[in-house]
Amino acid sequence: xxxxxxxxxxxxxxxxxxxxxxxxxxxxxxxxxxxxxxxxxxxxxxxxxxxxxxxxxxxxxxxxxxxxxxxxxxxxxxxxxxxxxxxxxxxxxxxxxxxxxxxxxxxxxxxxxxxxxxxxxxxxxxxxxxxxxxxxxxxxxxxxxxxxxxxxxxxxxxxxxxxxxxxxxxxxxxxxxxxxxxxxxxxxx
Amino acid sequence: xxxxxxxxxxxxxxxxxxxxxxxxxxxxxxxxxxxxxxxxxxxxxxxxxxxxxxxxxxxxxxxxxxxxxxxxxxxxxxxxxxxxxxxxxxxxxxxxxxxxxxxxxxxxxxxxxxxxxxxxxxxxxxxxxxxxxxxxxxxxxxxxxxxxxxxxxxxxxxxxxxxxxxxxxxxxxxxxxxxxxxxxxxxxx
DNA sequence: CTGTTGTTTCAGTATTGACAGAAAGATACG
DNA sequence: CGTATCTTTCTGTCAATACTGAAACAACAG
Numbered sequence: 001x002x003x004x005x006x007x008x009x010x011x012x013x014x015x016x017x018x019x020x021x022x023x024x025x026x027x028x029x030x031x032x033x034x035x036x037x038x039x040x041x042x043x044x045x046x047x048x049x050x051x052x053x054x055x056x057x058x059x060x061x062x063x064x065x066x067x068x069x070x071x072x073x074x075x076x077x078x079x080x081x082x083x084x085x086x087x088x089x090x091x092x093x094x095x096x097x098x099x100x101x102x103x104x105x106x107x108x109x110x111x112x113x114x115x116x117x118x119x120x121x122x123x124x125x126x127x128x129x130x131x132x133x134x135x136x137x138x139x140x141x142x143x144x145x146x147x148x149x150x151x152x153x154x155x156x157x158x159x160x161x162x163x164x165x166x167x168x169x170x171x172x173x174x175x176x177x178x179x180x181x182x183x184x185x186x187x188x189x
Numbered sequence: 190x191x192x193x194x195x196x197x198x199x200x201x202x203x204x205x206x207x208x209x210x211x212x213x214x215x216x217x218x219x220x221x222x223x224x225x226x227x228x229x230x231x232x233x234x235x236x237x238x239x240x241x242x243x244x245x246x247x248x249x250x251x252x253x254x255x256x257x258x259x260x261x262x263x264x265x266x267x268x269x270x271x272x273x274x275x276x277x278x279x280x281x282x283x284x285x286x287x288x289x290x291x292x293x294x295x296x297x298x299x300x301x302x303x304x305x306x307x308x309x310x311x312x313x314x315x316x317x318x319x320x321x322x323x324x325x326x327x328x329x330x331x332x333x334x335x336x337x338x339x340x341x342x343x344x345x346x347x348x349x350x351x352x353x354x355x356x357x358x359x360x361x362x363x364x365x366x367x368x369x370x371x372x373x374x375x376x377x378x
Numbered sequence: 379c380t381g382t383t384g385t386t387t388c389a390g391t392a393t394t395g396a397c398a399g400a401a402a403g404a405t406a407c408g
Numbered sequence: 409c410g411t412a413t414c415t416t417t418c419t420g421t422c423a424a425t426a427c428t429g430a431a432a433c434a435a436c437a438g
Contacts (some may be wrong), residue, residue, distance in 0.1 A: 016321045
């Protein structure tokens with residue numbers, strides 16, 4: 001029976017047990033939200049590291065093939081979540097992500113909205129515009145129209161939010177929290 | 190060369206071209222959001238139909254195996270999006286979903302939040318509580334704390350929203366739209 | 379009790395998407 | 409121009425998930 005070596009865990013070495021947990025969980029959640037696990041982990045790692053990393057290093061830390069990292073980085077760049085930087089005296093590309101979670105959220109919301117939400121709104125509009133739409137029974141027509149209206153409202157809210165600075169958003173959130181505490185206090189009383 | 194029959198399309202027959210577009214697109218979008226395509230289509234169909242349907246009929250309309258429909262219905266019931274009803278003189282189970290899009294949205298937000306958002310908040314709290322967390326460099330610690338704070342804010346907002354009636358939500362949305370129009374008008378002026 | 383009707387579970391199959399490793403492609407340096 | 413270094417693309421493999429059809433199960437009527 002061979003002596004079992006402690007499996008080397010570069011991720012843990014790099015960001016500690018807590019950081020490891022964070023990165024792995026993020027990957028897990030990502031895949032539930034239709035984001036490739038590796039992509040999500042990679043983004044979490046860059047966020048946590050808070051400094052530019054090159055592909056080789058990422059590949060070693062996440063223990064994923066270099067080529068896979070390349071693809072994932074490309075994906076993150078398409079999402080405007082990662083950008084390339086260069087360090088003096090080093091030919092390699094370094095990659096980094098924004099440090100501010102509000103900024104990140106804004107980017108993600110903007111991109112998902114553009115890719116998934118807006119097209120759906122468009123499809124709903126087209127459905128309603130379609131001459132065949134009138135054939136549907138009136139109640140169903142109403143439901144579709146209400147759905148469109150709901151999505152348009154949300155779309156508007158989102159655009160509104162996307163126009164705000166991170167600092168403003170954070171302030172708004174704190175304000176919301178305060179209001180909620182008040183509301184809860186009132187209910188409890 | 191055999192004469193090509195017009196492929197029968199029960200979905201189209203049932204809900205027309207516009208409805209078909211709606212159902213198929215919904216399925217497409219669902220799978221992008223981590224929802225099984227069949228499940229999403231099925232829900233869209235029930236929403237559009239606006240009346241209880243039995244599994245056999247759904248199976249025929251969506252052209253999907255009876256058993257697959259069964260599984261998908263179970264899934265939707267777990268999400269509280271579909272419930273069983275019975276019609277006089279018919280032994281079969283009939284399934285229906287809420288008619289009100291706001292109601293549906295509320296349910297979906299509630300469920301996804303409970304399954305995916307809240308656990309992440311918990312993990313973040315645990316990461317921060319972990320003694321190993323202190324080993325991270327202070328800037329990274331700050332980022333994680335900010336992330337937690339962001340998610341807690343969102344969580345609070347969501348809970349707030351979940352407490353409201355559909356009618357209230359719809360009113361709020363209309364209000365939001367009005368505010369947006371005003372804001373845009375002001376900017377334009 | 380038994381046949382009928384309807385629903386669910388299960389086991390195998392197919393499809394999809396992720397991934398590794400190899401090869402090709404770019405870019406800077408001597 | 410080569411050569412060295414780094415990045416991307418491509419192809420086959422593997423794993424996860426969705427899906428089907430069959431069989432088991434349940435409820436009910438006669």
